[in-house]
Amino acid sequence: MKNFRYKLRNALIFLTYYSGWPALRAWFYHWRKIPLLRVIAFHEIKDHQVGNFQKQLIFLKKHFQVISPNDFLANNFSSQKINFLLTFDDAYESWLKNVLPALKKENLSAIFFLDNRGLPLVGALQQAGQTIGGHTVGHSRLTKISPDELVFEIAENKKQLEQISGQPIVFFAYPFGDKQSFNQGVVDEVKKAGYQYGFTILPDFNKLKTNHYLLHRDSVDLNWNKRFLNAWLSGAYDVWK
Secondary structure: OHHHHHHHHHHHHHHHHHHOHHHHHHHHHHHOOOOOEEEEEEOOOOHHHHHHHHHHHHHHHHHOEEEOHHHHHOOOOOOOOOEEEEEEEEOOOHHHHHHHHHHHHOOOOOEEEEOHHHHHHHHHHHHOOOEEEEOOOOOOOHHHOOHHHHHHHHHHHHHHHHHHHOOOOOEEEOOOOOHHHOOHHHHHHHHHOOOOEEEOOOOOOEOOOOOOOOEOOEEOOOOOOHHHHHHHHHHHOOOOO
16 A cells, blocks of 8 residues: 555656646746746765765766755755755764765765764764754654653754854754644744744745744655655655645
8 A cells, every 4th residue: 555655656746847836836936037046955874875976966066056054054045046054963983985075076066964863973974064953862852742851852952053163053943843743832932942944844835034043954765766765855845735
């Protein structure tokens, strides 16, 4: 049944893509000079996935505008191409050998959202020119814990990341990132902790007026072929999500 649902989803994505609706939607925003941003959420990149990961980076650079975290903060967006920001969640030592060299080869930078397991990675990521973001102490589902635990999970993670990095941490990603992972109370605590941006894993375009604490992200599969990846990232999935 699950396999059938995926096949149906993929068929609908291709149908939408070839209908021309995503291209028309993008053209409308480009015509109005309204920048469009999609944010990609990666997690672990395993040894056997490095080749596909590198191919996706090359594909993104060729067909879209891949921006840095600093570009994002400066609103330095293209209004003629879809902009992409790269992010990574959780804490994987394999990032050091499988992700950082690939990013360096393509001259790209990303936000690495770290829970407290990732504290030992901060130095190496910073040295490689990458940006650190918060992801709670223990990767808790923030809507399912007590108010005191909520404050601790968000604020303590930020405090420790800032102590190690020596820099303010302004980006936060909600663990799991789905609609059950945050509510207004969670968003309020993220604001109180001093974060300026909060990222979900709800696919869609971000625009300048998108709520800074409910930013969309796309979780993509490294096994997708270029045709399907392009259809998804162009917005063909958005209508069906």
